[in-house]
Amino acid sequence: MKNKINMRKLWFAWLLGTAALAWLILHFWLRYPSWTVIPVVMIYVFLSMIIFRGYFLGMSGNYYLMTNRIEKAVMMYEMAVRNNTGNVKALYNYANILLHEKRTEESIKLLEKAMQLNTDVFYDKNIRLSLASCKWINGEIDEAIDILEELKKLYDYVNPSALTTLGFFYFLKGDNEKALENTNRAIKDNDAHAPAWDNLGQIYYKEKNYEEAEKSFLKALELKPKMVDSNYYLGCVYEEKGDTENARKYFLAANECNISAMNTVSVEEVRDKASKYK
Numbered sequence: 001m002k003n004k005i006n007m008r009k010l011w012f013a014w015l016l017g018t019a020a021l022a023w024l025i026l027h028f029w030l031r032y033p034s035w036t037v038i039p040v041v042m043i044y045v046f047l048s049m050i051i052f053r054g055y056f057l058g059m060s061g062n063y064y065l066m067t068n069r070i071e072k073a074v075m076m077y078e079m080a081v082r083n084n085t086g087n088v089k090a091l092y093n094y095a096n097i098l099l100h101e102k103r104t105e106e107s108i109k110l111l112e113k114a115m116q117l118n119t120d121v122f123y124d125k126n127i128r129l130s131l132a133s134c135k136w137i138n139g140e141i142d143e144a145i146d147i148l149e150e151l152k153k154l155y156d157y158v159n160p161s162a163l164t165t166l167g168f169f170y171f172l173k174g175d176n177e178k179a180l181e182n183t184n185r186a187i188k189d190n191d192a193h194a195p196a197w198d199n200l201g202q203i204y205y206k207e208k209n210y211e212e213a214e215k216s217f218l219k220a221l222e223l224k225p226k227m228v229d230s231n232y233y234l235g236c237v238y239e240e241k242g243d244t245e246n247a248r249k250y251f252l253a254a255n256e257c258n259i260s261a262m263n264t265v266s267v268e269e270v271r272d273k274a275s276k277y278k
Contacts, residue, residue, distance in 0.1 A: 054083035058090025065093055073097075081110070088118045096130055102261040104134040125151060129162050136169060137261055145169050160186035160193040167199050168264075171206075179203055194224035201233055202264070210237050228257035232265045235273060248277035 061076035077094035080087065091114035098107040111131050118124055128151045135144035148166040152158050167182035180203060186196040201216035217234040220227055235250035255274035259267050 054080050054085035055087045058085040058087030061090050086117055088114045088123055100260045104137050108134050141169055141172055160190045164196045164199055171203055176203055192223055194220045198230045205233050210240055213237050226257050228254050228259050229264050232270055251277050
């Protein structure tokens with residue numbers, strides 16, 4: 001991230017510097033009353049919004065996303081991208097929206113651009129995590145693992161989300177040893193990280209260790225009751241045990257959860273099980 005230009009700092013420096021210069025010239029040199037500077041600053045801000053419209057549009061998108069007005073956020077992000085925004089946060093946020101819609105190629109382009117511009121460690125880590133998720137959805141598991149293994153080499157600290165995701169990728173590869181290693185590291189760092197417990201449950205379920213799978217899924221749902229994967233697989237655990245009452249309970253619960261591209265079960269799988277037990 002060295003030798004990169006921080007667009008946000010550059011823009012704010014330019015904004016403050018020009019405003020200060022306008023104040024000095026108008027108030028101290030030309031002797032205008034201080035109240036006359038206000039319209040000049042307003043005009044300057046308006047011109048800045050035109051010149052840096054891509055950045056401003058990205059800021060607007062971030063605001064709408066923060067206030068949970070997703071449609072307006074997407075509209076602003078689309079406009080920002082068309083205007084070649086350099087707003088890293090906007091690029092990252094919009095890329096994640098596209099990722100959840102399985103529009104991975106578009107997402108990758110935005111994430112790669114964000115990485116080129118980014119100067120913040122927090123976003124560097126999260127951009128790489130999103131890139132890895134795009135690769136996973138594209139079926140490129142090895143590339144996804146490589147991205148997160150590189151992340152571990154670059155930084156002394158990697159958060160539980162990245163470790164859990166890496167553990168899940170190893171699980172998909174059939175390497176349960178590394179899957180458990182990374183997942184347990186995530187739990188050691190934060191034992192309230194529900195996706196890590198879901199990882200453990202899926203690993204144990206695959207190994208037909210239904211007792212440990214049940215404990216892990218119950219822990220995940222204790223922390224995050226609306227996790228579709230844990231509800232679905234816990235239903236599968238009870239189905240294997242012949243406990244139809246609990247199987248029905250969790251399959252129907254799964255059917256009430258939101259399902260996106262980031263989940264390990266599909267809408268069809270969940271609906272089939274829910275229909276069976278209705």
